[in-house]
Amino acid sequence: MPSRKFVKKVRIANPLTIKGKLLLSALSELLLIIIFTLFLIGSTRQTSTVTSAESKATDIVKTVTEIRFVTFENLLHHDSRSYSQWQTGHNELANQLSSFPVTNGSEERLIANIRAQHEVIGPIFSKLVASYGDVPTSQNLVAHNQYQERLASQLVSKQQVEISTAFKLADLKRDEALKIRQQTSSFAVIVILLMFVITGSNFVFVYAAISRALTALQQGARQIAKGALDYRIRYKRKGDEFSLLAATFNDMATSLEQVDRVKSEFVLLVSHQLRTPATAVKGFLAQLTAIYGKDMPAEQQEMVVSAYEENERQIRLINRILAVAQVEAGEVALYKQPTDLVDLAKNVAVLLRLFLDDKQQKVTFDYPKNFPLVNIDADRIRIVLENLLRNAGKFAPPGSVIEVILRQNKKHIEITIKDYGPGISDEDRHRLFKKFSRGSSEATAKTEGSGLGLYLAKRIVELHQGTISVHSVVGKSTSFTVQLPK
Amino acid sequence: MPKILIIEDYQSLLKIYHDEFERHKFDVKLAMNGEEGIRLAQAEDFDVILLDLLMPQADGFDFLQTYTAGKHNQAKVIILSNVYSPDYVNRALSLGASQYLLKADITPQHIREIVEQSLEADKNPKV
Numbered sequence: 330m331p332s333r334k335f336v337k338k339v340r341i342a343n344p345l346t347i348k349g350k351l352l353l354s355a356l357s358e359l360l361l362i363i364i365f366t367l368f369l370i371g372s373t374r375q376t377s378t379v380t381s382a383e384s385k386a387t388d389i390v391k392t393v394t395e396i397r398f399v400t401f402e403n404l405l406h407h408d409s410r411s412y413s414q415w416q417t418g419h420n421e422l423a424n425q426l427s428s429f430p431v432t433n434g435s436e437e438r439l440i441a442n443i444r445a446q447h448e449v450i451g452p453i454f455s456k457l458v459a460s461y462g463d464v465p466t467s468q469n470l471v472a473h474n475q476y477q478e479r480l481a482s483q484l485v486s487k488q489q490v491e492i493s494t495a496f497k498l499a500d501l502k503r504d505e506a507l508k509i510r511q512q513t514s515s516f517a518v519i520v521i522l523l524m525f526v527i528t529g530s531n532f533v534f535v536y537a538a539i540s541r542a543l544t545a546l547q548q549g550a551r552q553i554a555k556g557a558l559d560y561r562i563r564y565k566r567k568g569d570e571f572s573l574l575a576a577t578f579n580d581m582a583t584s585l586e587q588v589d590r591v592k593s594e595f596v597l598l599v600s601h602q603l604r605t606p607a608t609a610v611k612g613f614l615a616q617l618t619a620i621y622g623k624d625m626p627a628e629q630q631e632m633v634v635s636a637y638e639e640n641e642r643q644i645r646l647i648n649r650i651l652a653v654a655q656v657e658a659g660e661v662a663l664y665k666q667p668t669d670l671v672d673l674a675k676n677v678a679v680l681l682r683l684f685l686d687d688k689q690q691k692v693t694f695d696y697p698k699n700f701p702l703v704n705i706d707a708d709r710i711r712i713v714l715e716n717l718l719r720n721a722g723k724f725a726p727p728g729s730v731i732e733v734i735l736r737q738n739k740k741h742i743e744i745t746i747k748d749y750g751p752g753i754s755d756e757d758r759h760r761l762f763k764k765f766s767r768g769s770s771e772a773t774a775k776t777e778g779s780g781l782g783l784y785l786a787k788r789i790v791e792l793h794q795g796t797i798s799v800h801s802v803v804g805k806s807t808s809f810t811v812q813l814p815k
Numbered sequence: 816m817p818k819i820l821i822i823e824d825y826q827s828l829l830k831i832y833h834d835e836f837e838r839h840k841f842d843v844k845l846a847m848n849g850e851e852g853i854r855l856a857q858a859e860d861f862d863v864i865l866l867d868l869l870m871p872q873a874d875g876f877d878f879l880q881t882y883t884a885g886k887h888n889q890a891k892v893i894i895l896s897n898v899y900s901p902d903y904v905n906r907a908l909s910l911g912a913s914q915y916l917l918k919a920d921i922t923p924q925h926i927r928e929i930v931e932q933s934l935e936a937d938k939n940p941k942v
Contacts (some may be wrong), residue, residue, distance in 0.1 A: 597898050601869050604897035604919040605825050612831035615922035620838075644919045664901050708901075 346569040354531035383502040446491040542571035667702035688727040696735035716782035724750035752803035822852035824870040835923035849873025861890040868896040879910035
């Protein structure tokens with residue numbers, strides 16, 4: 330089992346559960362709403378008290394003003410109607426003064442002042458009205474007039490004081506009401522702002538926690554998807570729901586790792602079990618040829634050779650199936666080292682010599698001088714080249730040439746294997762690299778193949794971050810090109 | 816006469832290898848598992864040991880560990896396995912094996928040639 334690169338774990342560490350955070354947030358909001366409601370009830374009550382006091386003060390101003398008006402009328406006309414109106418007003422003022430809700434010292438002083446004027450004004454006005462009935466003699470006419478004037482002037486001046494005091498009271502009450510309204514609205518603004526701040530910070534707090542956890546989980550999932558099954562997410566034991574999720578995630582990764590291990594051990598074991606009897610057959614056939622080969626009639630010799638070829642084919646097929654199983658199990662760790670690709674390709678051609686000699690096919694190599702070493706897993710790329718060369722040999726006509734062309738540019742090296750066989754139709758080309766896919770042509774039907782070679786080649790090239798492509802002219806030639814990063 | 820110990824649990828293969836080496840004048844001893852192999856290898860000196868890896872009762876790795884730590888540890892150990900995994904190769908070589916051969920890839924004659932070559936190389940060490 331190749332050891333995988335350990336990737337740094339991401340920490341999920343939240344002291345509170347998400348549910349807890351949301352609950353905390355909801356509770357703080359609720360608390361604020363309760364405080365705000367209590368405040369609103371209190372301030373409404375206070376506002377209505379002050380407003381009613383304000384209107385009472387305004388009533389006093391109105392009454393005092395009316396009294397003054399009827400007083401002037403009476404002073405002019407000395408009539409009984411204005412007097413009775415005055416009396417009504419006077420009594421009403423007395424009621425208003427006694428029912429006024431006094432809340433502080435300065436109000437009390439103002440009310441006392443108005444009351445003092447009011448108490449003095451009554452007797453003065455009574456005296457004045459009583460004096461209207463007196464018929465002055467010529468001796469006391471002046472004195473009588475002076476007496477009336479003095480009373481009237483006292484009356485006016487007292488009323489003046491009364492009015493200005495009443496206005497002062499009304500102003501005081503108006504200011505007070507205004508102040509309370511201002512207080513209420515600024516408190517409301519503060520509470521609303523506070524709610525925004527709390528809601529906002531709760532949101533940021535919860536969002537940050539969720540986002541951090543999701544990022545960690547996403548990163549973990551990405552690593553697992555890439556095949557780094559030893560990746561684990563770090564989390565606090567007594568954490569939130571995400572910690573639970575992380576724990577479950579880690580358990581899942583552990584299970585996957587176990588499955589993976591069992592799978593790769595299975596691949597190794599099966600490879601052993603399948604290859605061993607085939608190896609024994611190979612050994613017996615080799616011994617048979619070595620010991621009795623010379624004495625056998627030609628027909629028997631041919632049979633042994635055929636059996637040997639079938640055995641070779643069987644071993645090749647087993648190797649290929651196992652290689653595919655390994656690739657699919659994610660079991661392939663590349664052992665890359667700088668490799669002489671020209672040398673490798675020539676080696677493969679030498680190994681396939683017998684196979685190619687069968688049809689008198691020749692392999693030619695075309696590569697620039699000083700072709701660089703390439704960082705690859707030589708064992709795996711050997712499989713790719715062998716598959717491609719074997720393929721070319723299978724389809725190319727007897728006596729033809731198979732070209733191996735190596736090229737390089739700044740970023741890549743390219744190796745192309747070109748044969749002058751029947752070519753590949755567009756339809757076949759699309760499914761060429763799929764597992765168990767074989768061409769539909771007559772040429773394909775005549776050749777032996779598992780439909781795994783090109784699939785395996787593609788997977789191996791892709792493991793090297795390379796690409797494999799095919800270019801073909803039907804009836805003329807086929808070129809497979811492997812491009813590998815430098 | 817070079818002395819060879821072949822440790823292999825698959826009987827047919829054991830027979831094939833035995834016949835091949837005996838025909839070519841080797842003194843051949845056989846073992847069917849790692850444990851038996853260890854017993855034989857610790858009793859006398861061999862020139863070469865052919866060692867299978869996956870075996871019941873002490874596998875090839877167990878054998879290598881015990882063998883290299885023991886007194887008689889001069890033989891060249893050549894791994895003959897049907898498992899090819901870079902991990903196995905590295906482990907076997909680091910435990911003192913001199914070569915790692917994939918059984919399915921080579922004939923008994925080829926194995927014998929490799930053994931003979933390696934014995935030749937020992938006789939005439941390169942300067």
